Amino acid sequence: MDTQVNVTYITLDGYVNIHKYRYLYFVIMFTAYILILCSNSTVVYLIWIHPNLHEPMYIFIAALLINSVVYSTAFYPKFLIDFLSDKQIITYSACVFQWFAYYSVAGSEFLLLSAMSYDRYVSICKPLQYPTIMRKNTVIMFLVLAWLVPVCLIAVPAVLISNKKLCKFIFKGIICNSTVFRLHCVESRTLNIYGLIVLVNLVFLPVLFILFTYTRIFIITYRSCREVRRKAAQTCLPHLIVLINFSCLAAYDVLLLRLETDFPKTVRFIMSLQMIMYHPLFNPIIYGLKMKEIYKHLKRLFCKM
Numbered sequence: 001m002d003t004q005v006n007v008t009y010i011t012l013d014g015y016v017n018i019h020k021y022r023y024l025y026f027v028i029m030f031t032a033y034i035l036i037l038c039s040n041s042t043v044v045y046l047i048w049i050h051p052n053l054h055e056p057m058y059i060f061i062a063a064l065l066i067n068s069v070v071y072s073t074a075f076y077p078k079f080l081i082d083f084l085s086d087k088q089i090i091t092y093s094a095c096v097f098q099w100f101a102y103y104s105v106a107g108s109e110f111l112l113l114s115a116m117s118y119d120r121y122v123s124i125c126k127p128l129q130y131p132t133i134m135r136k137n138t139v140i141m142f143l144v145l146a147w148l149v150p151v152c153l154i155a156v157p158a159v160l161i162s163n164k165k166l167c168k169f170i171f172k173g174i175i176c177n178s179t180v181f182r183l184h185c186v187e188s189r190t191l192n193i194y195g196l197i198v199l200v201n202l203v204f205l206p207v208l209f210i211l212f213t214y215t216r217i218f219i220i221t222y223r224s225c226r227e228v229r230r231k232a233a234q235t236c237l238p239h240l241i242v243l244i245n246f247s248c249l250a251a252y253d254v255l256l257l258r259l260e261t262d263f264p265k266t267v268r269f270i271m272s273l274q275m276i277m278y279h280p281l282f283n284p285i286i287y288g289l290k291m292k293e294i295y296k297h298l299k300r301l302f303c304k305m
Contacts, residue, residue, distance in 0.1 A: 008092040008166060010183065014173035015088055016269045026083040032277045033076040039284040040065040046297045053293060056134045057123075057235065060116045061287050061294075063143055064242075067105050067112070068280040074101040075175060075276055082174070092166065095176035100158040102177055106253075107150030107202035109246055114206040115142040116239050121213040124232050125220050153198050157191055164188075172265070174272050177253055203250060210243060238290040245282055249275055 018025065047053045047062045075098065082088045090098075122133050167185035178195075181187065214236060221232040252271055288298050 009089045009169070010092055010095055010166075011170045012082065012088040012090060012174055013170050014175075014265065014268055014272060015082070016266055018083065018088065022083045026080060029076065029079050029083065029277075032281065033072060033080075036072045036076075036277075036280045037069060039281065039288070040068045042298070042301070043284045043288050043294060046294060046301065050297055053297070056119045056139045057116065058291075058294070059139055059143070060112055060119065061291070063146065064109065064112050064116075064283055065287070067108055068283055071101070071105040072276070072280050074098065074105075079174070079276070088174075090171075090176070093162065095171070095180060096158055096162045098176040099161075099178075099180055100154055102175060103198075104150045104154045106246075106250060107154065107198075108146050110203055110206040110250075111146035111149065112143075113239065113243050113246075114209050115146060117210040117213040118142075120232075120236055120239065121217055123235075124217050150202055153202065157194060157198075160188075160191060173268055175276065199254065203254075207243075207247060214240065234290075234292060238286045241286055241290075242283060246279060249279060 015025075044062045044065050047058045078090070078094075078098075119134055122130050126133070161180070161184070164184045165186070166183050168183045171180065171183060173179060181191070217232060217236060221229045249271075253275075288294055
């Protein structure tokens, strides 16, 4: 006996002039996806094959870049299909999966940046204790927590919203982010409170911890010689640039839901492209060019080619 499964479709109303520029969008996004895969994978490969890069700082960088690849792979195939389709639609279950992937990776990014700031703090402020504190087991524990904690925290609301009744079927965006809650018939106060708790644990506390560690680093290096200040700036600056960049994008996402601001369609589209194109490409460029040891190996690799 056949059982009929009801599939709920949502119209993605975030694209700008898609029918006019569909092929241009497709070429740009396909090129961006290939660049993201190649640039991130290249740096991860260099960290993997060179023993002098098998240090906690570079391992955390590799984890960040793996996140970029996972993040992009969760979204880009759908974008490419949308650009070539007459209708830009998505099933509600696929939308929930996008939402889950979006916030799991975002939470993981903040936790990894926290681990990197702690690594820099111990390296610069407690250099003699560094080998005993940042052991292999400690690094593995940080990596597991950075990947597992966000997944567990985001999985709870993902399961809860997957069975919510929808009253709206037009989504004002191209990525299923926090504004997906506006499609529900009834707003859940419990989910809103839980969302705030997750936001504090995955964003606010890690950012405060990062600011505390870098403040301590700057105070100690300010009192040290010029060489120590130069080395500290060389390793800490790329992390801070990535943190500021990602925090600005995260702030936009929070404001979009909490303030219920109705941004113009073009602004939403541009900000969505920032998240899916700019940030995954930004990380390997910053770490590849600004981190001296990685840059050396990149230069050798391209010289050989």
